[in-house]
Amino acid sequence: MKRKAEMEEGSLFSQTDMPPKGTENTKTAQPLRPAEEAAAHAWKEKIWEFDLTKPSQWMKDTMKEDMLKEGFGKREANKVFKGLFFKEKVCNTRTQALEYLKSIPTSYAVKYKIGITPSPKMVSLEKRLREKEEKLSTYTKEQNEKKFTAPFVSCPHCKSRVNRSFIHPPLCPVCGKDMRSDTAVKNITTLEETVRDLKKRYEDTARKYNSKFTGGETWIIRLVNPLYEEK
Numbered sequence: 534m535k536r537k538a539e540m541e542e543g544s545l546f547s548q549t550d551m552p553p554k555g556t557e558n559t560k561t562a563q564p565l566r567p568a569e570e571a572a573a574h575a576w577k578e579k580i581w582e583f584d585l586t587k588p589s590q591w592m593k594d595t596m597k598e599d600m601l602k603e604g605f606g607k608r609e610a611n612k613v614f615k616g617l618f619f620k621e622k623v624c625n626t627r628t629q630a631l632e633y634l635k636s637i638p639t640s641y642a643v644k645y646k647i648g649i650t651p652s653p654k655m656v657s658l659e660k661r662l663r664e665k666e667e668k669l670s671t672y673t674k675e676q677n678e679k680k681f682t683a684p685f686v687s688c689p690h691c692k693s694r695v696n697r698s699f700i701h702p703p704l705c706p707v708c709g710k711d712m713r714s715d716t717a718v719k720n721i722t723t724l725e726e727t728v729r730d731l732k733k734r735y736e737d738t739a740r741k742y743n744s745k746f747t748g749g750e751t752w753i754i755r756l757v758n759p760l761y762e763e764k
């Protein structure tokens with residue numbers, strides 16, 4: 534663990550004096566066809582949901598139509614569909630289904646349960662979760678507005694006074710530390726931890742509760758675009 538941290542730190546500092554990259558630009562020698570170009574700049578992954586009554590070919594056609602509108606060619610669309618399998622597996626929650634789909638490197642489809650009335654415990658956990666999420670978002674916005682609206686912002690750590698246009702909030706472009714007050718950072722971290730904890734408790738509760746029921750189900754599909762290029 535320590536070694537990994539040191540390596541990351543090392544690469545962070547060497548970034549400025551790295552030699553110009555040669556290997557990454559080899560692709561530009563051969564221009565992409567427009568359809569490849571479109572696919573490369575579209576999306577990395579996409580989630581679709583379909584009613585259980587739909588045949589798999591119909592689902593594929595619908596998704597393909599959408600991709601063609603986005604500029605994908607048929608060849609590119611077929612590459613996205615490579616590996617797509619409609620698995621007869623029913624997950625207890627949508628989150629559980631997404632977790633499963635993300636563990637598979639290619640496009641894939643499973644089902645998850647729908648229409649189950651949540652238990653009182655789930656309702657109360659969800660209410661608390663929404664409240665805390667709301668509080669986190671309002672507080673963060675408030676603190677950022679307070680700190681980053683003036684034309685010059687001072688850093689509490691390195692004491693630099695920086696022109697607002699050079700800052701990507703909340704980090705100081707000089708020392709790289711969070712420019713907001715320690716109290717604000719602490720409060721935000723605590724709220725984030727609470728939100729994470731409530732999310733996990735809600736999800737655990739929902740999985741356990743839903744596992745006792747059978748009933749409505751829906752398809753969920755994760756399309757993976759192997760042609761996507763990170764910018």
Ligand SMILES: [Zn+2]
Nearest residue numbers: 688691705708
């Ligand atoms: Zn600083």
